[in-house]
Amino acid sequence: MKTIPDQRIPMARVDITPDDIDAVSAVLRSGALRQGEVTARFEDSFARRVGARHAVAVSSGTAALHLAYLALFGPGDEVIVPAFTFVATASMLRAVGAVPVFADVDPRTFTLSAADVEHRITPRTRGIAGVHLFGNACDVDALRDVAARHGLALVWDAAQSLGTEYRGREAGSYPVAACYSFYPTKNITTGEGGMVVTDDPGLAAALRLSRSQGAAAKYVHTGLGFNYRMTDLAAALGLRQLARLDAYLARRRENAARLTAGLAGVPGVLTPQVTEHASHTYNQYCVLIGWPDGPGPGRDSVASALAGYGVETAVHYPRPLHRQPMFDGQGEGLEVSERLSEHILALPVHPGIAADQAAAVAAAVVDVVTRGA
Ligand SMILES: Cc1ncc(COP(=O)(O)O)c(C=O)c1O
CATH class of the missing domain: 3.40.640.10 (Type I PLP-dependent aspartate aminotransferase-like (Major domain))
Structure with a gap:
């Protein structure tokens, strides 16, 4: 549904x-x-x-x-x-x-x-x-x-x-x-x-x-x-x-926990991993769509389907820097950066949304991905 x-x-x-x-x-x-x-x-x-x-x-x-x-x-x-x-x-x-x-x-x-x-x-x-x-x-x-x-x-x-x-x-x-x-x-x-x-x-x-x-x-x-x-x-x-920083971070972490719980085990969606010894503050909550777990629906089609559910998303970053015109050709062997640019998608996690809205975002992603965007 x-x-x-x-x-x-x-x-x-x-x-x-x-x-x-x-x-x-x-x-x-x-x-x-x-x-x-x-x-x-x-x-x-x-x-x-x-x-x-x-x-x-x-x-x-x-x-x-x-x-x-x-x-x-x-x-x-x-x-x-x-x-x-x-x-x-x-x-x-x-x-x-x-x-x-x-x-x-x-x-x-x-x-x-x-x-x-x-x-x-x-x-x-x-x-x-x-x-x-x-x-x-x-x-x-x-x-x-x-x-x-x-x-x-x-x-x-x-x-x-x-x-x-x-x-x-x-x-x-x-x-x-x-x-x-x-x-x-x-x-x-x-x-x-x-x-x-x-x-x-x-x-x-x-x-x-x-x-x-x-x-x-x-x-x-x-x-x-x-x-x-x-x-x-x-x-x-x-x-x-x-x-108010601590209050903001608590909300970001609560929203991230809701997203991660809602997206657990969804094929083709990888939730963010935290660096060992670190505490993530989720300035952005970025998932990978269709990589390294793939194939699945394309990132861009998932983003546009989510827009139809009223869920804004963003792509940080659609091009790695060595593919930017100002740095073009500087650097090789940067495969992970290239794959991330194709598959990454940021979902709303900021303190301006309530935890039940974060849960609704996760549910929308599950809907889109399981129906095939
Ligand atoms: C990783 C990173 N570095 C530097 C900046 C530059 O900060 P500002 O936009 O305040 O100039 C940003 C801002 O988006 C950023 O995300």
Whole structure:
């Protein structure tokens, strides 16, 4: 029987309370809209929450990556990144003249394969950027081991993983630095916004300089800088969202558990696997349709059939980065990333839906797949 949810189930919904509006309005009323003391408080709270010594707030996750890479890498440096990630993980290396070298991901956890990283190390390799993708953690131990043995800097793209833990510690708090995003679909939002965290005071100081025109004092510019400052308006929202992070993560995990229970044992549908020692925060809940269990209905036909049930879905990511025009031809032997791009499908899991809606999403997927989309 076709189970159609009562209402359309969207892929994202931002949670803004009347108190959030009051907090942002208070900044508006103060007239101090630029980066100031509210941003400083957000940085302090964020650093405490993730267990890092320093947190540097910026205008986006992309800006966070740009500044971290600028501080750590230079022209011609090779940095190994997953082929299966959001473009900024790699494109911001280009922005500092470094060379992204694509490695494949693990087919179960969708995160960077340490074994494949090791194959791609050359005398020019200077770093690794691990992405805690969809809220699952990388195999932090394995990547730290490779980085330590080869003397490489390890940066975490934690855009999607605020609250994700690895061995009981925030996955983005491991050295040397991690970059977060507060885009509206992330685990908390400031509209647009980002943060770099690190325990290294020299790196934090460099990030603060490059965030704001390289200015050590007013009109004294000691190095290349940008305007990547966060405004106090954004930070006021960030402080309030951060206070609700645990509640958001509990809802994400409950919704994910409902999806996984509803999809257990469905032929041709593989539910997300959690990295060993990690706690997934399900920024995205991505299933594989028709691979490696196949053949089954195609991913795209399942997505369009689900739209007919009122269930929104998304594809993160429809092309691996080595197939993007800007990186075309860079990289081979990236079969897992290619298969994931063909078979992955994100289902609604965010805290804006109730657990019974997550159960309805699972039931709709079962209907579609068993009837043959
Ligand atoms: C893995 C990853 N890295 C970087 C970014 C860039 O963050 P922003 O959109 O805040 O610039 C995103 C945002 O979608 C992301 O998902």
